[in-house]
Amino acid sequence: MSHVLSPVRGSPPPRRRGDPMRTTVRGLGELLLTAGLVVLLFVFYEAYVTDWSSAEKQRQATAKLDDTWSNGRGVVDRPVKGAGIAKMYVPAFGPDFVFTVLEGTDPDVLAVGPGHYQGTASPGQVGNFGVAGHRVGKGSPFNSLDLLASCDAIVIETADHWYVYRVLPLRGESDGWAAGKGAQPQCRGVGPLPGHYADVVGKTIVLPNQVDVIAPVPGQPRRTPVSRLITLTTCNPQFSARERLIVHGVLVTSSPKADGQRPVELTAGA
Amino acid sequence: MYSWIWRHLPGSRAVKLLEALLLVAAVAALLMLVAFPWLEPRLPFNDVTAG
Numbered sequence: 001m002s003h004v005l006s007p008v009r010g011s012p013p014p015r016r017r018g019d020p021m022r023t024t025v026r027g028l029g030e031l032l033l034t035a036g037l038v039v040l041l042f043v044f045y046e047a048y049v050t051d052w053s054s055a056e057k058q059r060q061a062t063a064k065l066d067d068t069w070s071n072g073r074g075v076v077d078r079p080v081k082g083a084g085i086a087k088m089y090v091p092a093f094g095p096d097f098v099f100t101v102l103e104g105t106d107p108d109v110l111a112v113g114p115g116h117y118q119g120t121a122s123p124g125q126v127g128n129f130g131v132a133g134h135r136v137g138k139g140s141p142f143n144s145l146d147l148l149a150s151c152d153a154i155v156i157e158t159a160d161h162w163y164v165y166r167v168l169p170l171r172g173e174s175d176g177w178a179a180g181k182g183a184q185p186q187c188r189g190v191g192p193l194p195g196h197y198a199d200v201v202g203k204t205i206v207l208p209n210q211v212d213v214i215a216p217v218p219g220q221p222r223r224t225p226v227s228r229l230i231t232l233t234t235c236n237p238q239f240s241a242r243e244r245l246i247v248h249g250v251l252v253t254s255s256p257k258a259d260g261q262r263p264v265e266l267t268a269g270a
Numbered sequence: 271m272y273s274w275i276w277r278h279l280p281g282s283r284a285v286k287l288l289e290a291l292l293l294v295a296a297v298a299a300l301l302m303l304v305a306f307p308w309l310e311p312r313l314p315f316n317d318v319t320a321g
Contacts (some may be wrong), residue, residue, distance in 0.1 A: 030271045041298065045306045105319045107311050117319070132319045208317065233319060241317040 035133050048089040050111070050137035057112040058139055062087070071160050078177040079103040085116055086123050088131070089155040090139075091265055092148060099141045100155075106130045114232075117214050121228075123156040124163045125255050126227045130214035135234040135245070142234035145245055150202045153265040154230055154249050161256055162263045165230040165249035168202040189252030196223045204246045205236055212247045227251075229268045 065084035079085050081104035090097045105115040107262035114133035121127030123267065133142035151171050156163040167176050172268035174192040182191055193200055200218045212218065213233065228251035254264070275293070279286040 027271050038301065041296055041301055042309075044308055046310065049306075050310075110319075115319075135276055235317055241314045243318075 013231070039213070039233070045139045049183050051139055054111055054113075054137075058100060061102060061112050065100050081106065081118070082109050082112070082204055084113075087157040089157070089266055090148075090152070091155070092152040093144055095266075099133075101131055104128040110134055111138050113139060113253045120214050120231075121183070121216065121225075123158050123230075124161055124164060124228060124251065126228050127216040127225045128214055128218060128231050129165075130231045130233070132233045135236070136239055142232060142245075145232060145234050145236075145247055146236075148203065148247055150181060151184065151190050153186070154232070155263055155265050157257075158231070159257075161254055164253045164262075164263050164265050166252050167249045168193065168200060169246060171204070171251075174201070190250060193227055193250065196220050199225060200229070200248050202248055204245055204248075208241065208244055210244070213244070213248075218248060 023048065033259045036237070061084045065087070070256035083103050084100045086101045088099050088101050098268050099113045101116055102112055103116050104118055106136050108134060111134075114131045117130035117132065120130035123129050133145075134140050135142050136144065148167050148168050150173055152167045154165040154167070156165065165188070169181070169192055173181055177191055181187060185245045194200070196217050204213070206213055212221045214231050215221040215223075217227075218229065218231060228250070230248040230249040232249075234245050235241045236243040255263070276286065276290070277287045281289065
């Protein structure tokens with residue numbers, strides 16, 4: 001007879017019902033394990049599940065914008081909050097990177113796509129076209145904003161125009177720009193800005209309350225703008241809201257839309 | 271907690287397993303569809319705007 005069949009040595013001790021200490025400790029342990037799983041599930045939700053619903057919302061917003069444009073109703077002075085106003089292409093993020101930019105920066109707007117700070121300049125205007133976008137989840141349009149280099153193109157398509165902005169020289173690149181990176185062909189029209197814009201560089205990291213990065217003259221809220229800028233904002237570092245990552249670009253070309261014509265930045269992938 | 275639930279699920283072991291999976295799926299759906307969308311804007315993880 002094998003010893004494992006012995007009722008005393010092989011089997012677990014009989015369940016002792018009503019041991020309050022044991023029940024409490026086990027219940028606490030199970031609660032903690034459950035809480036850990038819920039937190040993991042939340043990370044999964046934030047980073048992936050919100051992408052799925054945002055992709056559908058973005059698709060609908062794009063379809064609506066296309067419809068508006070094809071009906072010739074695209075040019076409005078004051079778009080309502082949540083309405084699509086433009087499309088944004090960043091060739092450096094791949095030929096398929098296109099997002100419909102919506103009016104406003106409320107959370108429900110940003111869940112659809114990048115949002116235009118209300119009150120900042122419209123695309124192509126003198127001033128500062130400010131756009132916020134998510135970095136994690138919700139389609140994460142600005143996930144790779146930190147990878148943009150100076151002179152990378154940010155192409156904005158409106159109802160009737162193409163606007164090509166390019167990222168300004170980064171901090172430390174301004175000295176010797178004309179003979180250095182500024183000599184490269186994609187940097188035509190890009191350079192350190194003069195006057196009150198001297199401190200505006202292509203990429204900065206600021207605190208969340210530094211709202212003057214989207215001022216008409218970034219950092220100088222009371223100055224009258226002379227340049228046509230674009231400013232993209234997102235959270236920094238990833239998965240945190242401690243800081244904001246800011247990218248400034250300057251308009252280099254603009255052209256009225258003609259049938260089927262796209263800017264060379266999009267066709268050549270520059 | 272979990273053993274209490276397991277003891278109170280009716281049916282054979284296979285049926286219990288199915289019921290347990292259904293319970294897990296229901297809780298996950300409730301979290302994903304109701305709790306997290308409510309909670310998310312209240313947490314400071316994903317603010318992207320300046321100001």
